[in-house]
Amino acid sequence: MATVVELRPAVQTSPAAPRGGEAMQTALRAARLPRYTSYPTALQFDAAVGPDQAAAWMRAVPADEPVSIYVHVPFCDTLCWFCGCHTRVVNVRGPIEAYVRSLVAEIEMVAEMLGRRHRVSHLHFGGGSPTILEPGDIDLIFRTLTRAFDIGTDAEIALEIDPRDLDPARLDAWATAGVNRASLGVQDLDPEVQKAINRIQPAEATAQAVRELRARGIHAINIDLVHGLPHQTVEGVIATVDQVLTLAPDRVALFGYAHVPTLKPHQRLVPEHALPGAVERLEQAEAAARRLMAAGYAGIGLDHFARPEDSLAVAQREGRLRRNFQGYTTDTATAILGFGPSAIGDLPGGYVQNTTDVRAWREAIAAGRLGTVRGVAVTADDLLRRAVIERLMCDHAVDVAAVAAGQGRDPAELADALERLAPLEMRGVVVRDGWKLTVPAGMTPDVQRVATCFDVYLNPAVRAMVAAE
Known part of the structure; x- marks a missing residue:
């Protein structure tokens, strides 16, 4: 952590x-x-x-x-x-x-x-x-x-x-x-x-x-x-x-x-x-x-x-x-509440991280303020994609429609991810049945590649590598 x-x-x-x-x-x-x-x-x-x-x-x-x-x-x-x-x-x-x-x-x-x-x-x-x-x-x-x-x-x-x-x-x-x-x-x-x-x-x-x-x-x-x-x-x-x-x-x-x-x-x-x-x-x-x-x-x-x-x-x-x-x-x-220098928290609005500098962290606390120096706000779209990615990383499979329904969302909002999945599907890295995705046992080392298809922040150069042979 x-x-x-x-x-x-x-x-x-x-x-x-x-x-x-x-x-x-x-x-x-x-x-x-x-x-x-x-x-x-x-x-x-x-x-x-x-x-x-x-x-x-x-x-x-x-x-x-x-x-x-x-x-x-x-x-x-x-x-x-x-x-x-x-x-x-x-x-x-x-x-x-x-x-x-x-x-x-x-x-x-x-x-x-x-x-x-x-x-x-x-x-x-x-x-x-x-x-x-x-x-x-x-x-x-x-x-x-x-x-x-x-x-x-x-x-x-x-x-x-x-x-x-x-x-x-x-x-x-x-x-x-x-x-x-x-x-x-x-x-x-x-x-x-x-x-x-x-x-x-x-x-x-x-x-x-x-x-x-x-x-x-x-x-x-x-x-x-x-x-x-x-x-x-x-x-x-x-x-x-x-x-x-x-x-x-x-x-x-x-x-x-x-x-x-x-x-x-x-x-x-x-x-x-x-x-x-x-x-x-x-x-x-x-x-x-x-x-x-x-x-x-x-x-x-x-x-x-x-x-x-x-x-x-x-x-x-x-x-x-x-x-x-x-x-x-x-x-x-x-x-998740993170305490101490460099600790990361996961809060209702997003992620937060304390400064890694021990002295700066102590000075902030002494001044009566949190030591947070960086983080990111999490949007509704992030929450949906995060839930799909988590299931992939944990189960090597996900029912995208079921995850979306659990958040009151339309799975079609993730249509961009399915387009990015196509090259991996062609090579057998992932098997798709409608909105259900499965990473076969022999392909589990590549589950991160499948997860990246749902990541809208990924560096374009890395995304090109993911899709390449």
Whole structure:
């Protein structure tokens, strides 16, 4: 949720993948397409949306609707060179203490704007490394949140974890606060790969973190892996997957590394000569997906895998899977409140994002205004297209007429999308039956191409590429 980079390639979750030149084309296309964790995408955010507009949209959140909360912690104690998140390295307490004070003030400010104590369905701590916080910080933040919001016993409280900076006191504090799902960053367990991305994390550190979490009653475990890193091979990725499977996680996310040093200058430290090519990346993703599914995990959307009994897999089977800035989710809240620098919110009028500059964010909060510096208003047309795109990304199929009817709209308003779909339909990327669209199993890596046909903001050059052979 922290990063607005939307360039990572899709994961192949079907064994029926194209090869050779076709595989190269698929990888190149996917590497440039939006991931549609929002619509309009973050590329459309601009400074026309500021703190006053964000405050007005906050006040428009329906009083009887639950909300989802994302808290961004913008600090790490070491810098991973592959990272695309908004974070900075700190090794002293001062900046963290100042951040916590401002975060508390921001939560209280937003609660006052909302005008009532909303029920919270999902609460997610991301970063950076939320586990850099001390027990006292955690206690203060949760006391503030529980005063401002109704966080029920059925709420999912998720925490992104760096296994390298855990200790018993921090774990106890998070468990006492009610965390019930933990997402552990692993990326890759090969020492050569870890050295190349400046993330030295022995397998035992991850295993110990999992044991400690489960000992404290936190049994819902997610593990994040990355393919396309320097020195990675298909065999190495499979070896990492096999080690991860011994931990029996509930979910595994398999992301593609986005090498964008012009946006993230620290990525210049990544040895470019050791990066796998497009075909190699796709083969790594395919092989990992096959191994996970052979172990009984269900493929979820582009890049997630879950045990059949996990709520994410159940939601997919029942057509209830959702997609937002946190990726695939079961969250049905109609509004997302983002707290902290760079955090993104999804409000009744549109999307909002706080400044990524920690000092500027703190100054805004101290002045009694929101830290919003960019965003985009969402139109009725956007809402219709967003709903269609979400179903495509989640289900790889959509009944456009049914979605339009659910919003009291005429599906003919999306006739432009059907025209753009024609070349993909001719090549079997999508099957159309009237207003019903299905992406066949062997074509699921191309679901983003189908989704782009509904995107009226897409760059013309990218649109031409989507339609090309």
